[in-house]
Amino acid sequence: MKPENPLLPYLATLQDVIDLTPDVKLFKLKLNDPDIRDSFDYKPGQFIFVSAFGVGEAPFGLTSVAHRKAGLEVAIRQVGTVTAALHQLEPGAIVGVRGTFGNHFPLDEYKGKNIFIIGGGIGFAPLRPIILTILDNRDDYGDLLIINGARSPQDLVFAPEFDTWAAAPRTKLELTVDAGDEKWTGTVALVPTVVSELKLSPENAIAITCGPPIMIHFTLIELRKLGFADNQIITTLEGKMKCGLGKCARCNVGDKYICQDGPVFSMEQISELIEQF
Ligand SMILES: Cc1cc2nc3c(=O)[nH]c(=O)nc-3n(C[C@H](O)[C@H](O)[C@H](O)COP(=O)(O)OP(=O)(O)OC[C@H]3O[C@@H](n4cnc5c(N)ncnc54)[C@H](O)[C@@H]3O)c2cc1C
Ligand code: FES
Structure with missing residues (x-):
């Protein structure tokens, strides 16, 4: 309605x-x-x-x-x-x-593919619905790798759901923090380093990343080094927004409005936007 x-x-x-x-x-x-x-x-x-x-x-x-x-x-x-x-x-x-x-992650197009979800901090929030959709339709997708990073262990969002995610078939959860505490026995590394060390294979894969701009920037570099093409890398753009309706031009980037044409873009689309500047 x-x-x-x-x-x-x-x-x-x-x-x-x-x-x-x-x-x-x-x-x-x-x-x-x-x-x-x-x-x-x-x-x-x-x-x-x-x-x-x-x-x-x-x-x-x-x-x-x-x-x-x-x-x-x-x-x-x-x-x-x-x-x-x-x-x-x-x-x-x-x-x-x-x-x-806004638009949405085209999950139907990703059916049959291996999916790498790479999120940092509150940037993980829009990634959770992808995980829930894949887990609720597990046979439709290939392997699922979830990388969730945060500044510290208590900053990892959705911790109560980690066991359920990790226990799902063909699903792996990698948690990482910038700095651990006395109880933390997991990985201490920046998200892009984890991406590099896990040597993610671009074959039949889609990488979806969302987080602080600095994390996205270096994650993108690592994904490209691993051989991911720009149309295999999906991210979301944030911008100052007022109307959400493509009317106020607050969220304008190149010839696009993030509120209407985004927030989900492939790196291929973002590269085209950058060329407009
Ligand atoms: C499409 C979209 C989806 C978003 N999804 C989420 C989400 O799921 N969860 C969530 O917590 N936030 C999300 N945000 C960011 C959220 O909209 C902002 O944090 C919010 O507008 C800040 O409003 P405020 O009045 O509290 O802060 P303000 O009083 O406007 O700003 C206070 C301070 O925060 C800074 N700030 C403002 N916006 C942001 C921002 N986007 N990122 C970092 N710093 C900011 C300002 O520069 C300022 O220093 C999203 C933004 C967009 C555009
Ligand atoms: S928020 Fe007004 S045009 Fe996008």
Whole structure:
């Protein structure tokens, strides 16, 4: 169902708020109107605007999957005004939701391929729906390797799900941190180093990466060294956003609007955008 005015948010009730890391919370939202709730469809990679009334709104990637019909989930890192206001809210609070916006990861095109998910920090949030979709349709895809990196062990998002992911057939989970603590016995290395050391094979593979720009930059270099072509590397672009509708030009890059043409792009598409500058 398309809203009459796409700038007006739907009302949603906060069902639950779960601490994922010291500065990231998972918000479970239920749209108040049952008709809107039933028709609200979305795909991995798409995003919504969530508003804290009286403060403002901000875009967040949906980290849930529509097919599980468990409500909308966003993982929000507190960085500034809107995110701080959202972090203050408790279950039962009413927020605004606009969306969904943007394109999505073309997971149907990846069927039969080996998938490498490479995420860092809060950048892992839009990658979780890919993992959930593959795990719920495990026979449709090849091997799944998940690399999740963070500054420290307590900054790894979605830790309660790691055992389930690692136990899935033909699935491997590699966790890495920039600096361990006294309990950490796992890998201490930057994400691009892990990519290099694991010697990921580009054969019949797609690498999907999302995280801080510096992580993406060096991960891309490693993937190219390993022989990945630019059309085998998928990432998401972030940008300042206001409308989400391709109207305000805040998120413009080259001849594209990230809010409408993105946020999901292949490196092949990004290289074309860079050539426009
Ligand atoms: C398509 C898209 C999807 C996103 N998905 C998520 C998500 O799933 N989870 C999540 O936590 N965030 C996500 N973000 C980022 C989120 O929108 C911003 O963190 C949010 O807008 C900040 O709003 P604020 O009012 O709290 O911060 P502001 O008060 O506007 O900014 C405070 C400080 O944070 C910095 N800042 C603002 N935006 C960002 C940013 N995007 N990255 C890093 N620093 C920033 C500002 O430069 C400033 O220093 C996404 C952004 C886009 C465009
Ligand atoms: S956010 Fe307004 S054009 Fe993209």
